Amino acid sequence: MSTSENKLVLEAHDVAIHYGGVKAVDGVSLSLQxxxxxxxxxxxxxGKSTVIDAITGRRRLTRGKVSLAGVDxxxxxxxxxxxxxxxxxFQRTSIFEQMLVxxxxxxxxxKMGxxxxxxxxxxxxxxxxxxxxxxxxxxxxxxGEQRRLDLALALVGRPSVLLLDEPMAGLSVQESHDLAKHLQALTSRWDVSVLLVEHDMDVVFGISNVVTVFELGRVIASGEPAVVRADPRVRTAYLGSAA
Known part of the structure; x- marks a missing residue:
């Protein structure tokens, strides 16, 4: 899978979030083309969701910088x-249950103007x-339809960057597959770039251009899916030694 254009749309540099002596995120750098x-x-x-919160401005940084399309x-x-x-x-749907879709x-x-x-x-x-x-x-x-509606609300106003926190949580295998296809289509047809936190390994390694692996608030590996999957540190820390 190749990107449509070699253009940096999001960058987090040396992001850290500390709570006293607890280092929830400690020096994380990642980018999105x-x-x-x-x-x-x-x-x-x-530290995955905490990084997402930092990028969206919901958590104050201890140090670091977040840029969107080159703007701090x-x-x-x-x-x-x-x-x-x-x-x-978010991990939980944020829809208005009593309103029409x-x-x-x-x-x-x-509301977005x-x-x-x-x-x-x-x-x-x-x-x-x-x-x-x-x-x-x-x-x-x-x-599954409610999760797609939640995604619909996130797409209002045609954002350039979409951050998704476990969108496949609670979905069936077929529903996860369908949502993954929608995400792939959005990157090409809607010019949206996606930062995806997800536990479904089949989805992550199947649709991602880049995979970054976290452990204890730090990045231990990042790169093309096949390279990351074969990384001994990743196999030991997360995928299992026999992965």
Whole structure:
């Protein structure tokens, strides 16, 4: 898998988040090229979600720098970063369960200041195969459909960078496969670059251009999926010695 253009859209440099003597993240550097899917893996508590929080502005850095399309956004809050094209979804869905599917995507588009919220909502729902559920109440959707709706809300306003925190959690194998295909399509058709935290190894190694492995708040390996999978440190620390 190749990127559409060799252009850096996101960079975190020497990011650290310390709580007293606890180093939740300690000197992490990673980057995202235009059109890439960059997978982040590691054991629970390795610091993956904390790095995502740091990049989106939800955690104050002890040190380090975050840049979006070459612009330093380290001191901007989550709302300002969202307006600059940095969007994210959380481990738990953030949908409005009692609202109609299209209604809430259109409302989110309106809140983002999109020129034509209705057209934006329709395009997103079409892309994620949710158009036939436009007039359904979100609470009536299956869990896999709710996760796609959550992704739809993250796509409002056509962000350039999408940070996803375990989007396949709780999905069936088929639902994970379908969502993975949607993510791949977004990088080509919507010009979105994706930073993906995920425990589903088949998904991560199947769709990522780059995989970065965390352990105890630090990066222990990063590179092309096949290279990372074969790295002895990764096999020992996370995939298992017989992986």
């Amino acid at each position: 235009k059109g890439q899917i960059h997978g982040l893996i590691g054991p629970n508590g390795a 956004v380290t001191h901007l809050g989550p709302t300002e970063r969202r307006q600059r094209g940095l969007s994210r979804s 299209r209604q809430q995507v259109e409302l989110a588009s309106y 999109v020129a034509d919220p209705g057209a934006d909502a329709d395009a997103i729902l079409q892309e994620l195969d949710l158009m036939n559920l436009s007039h359904a109440v979100a609470a009536d959707l299956g869990y």
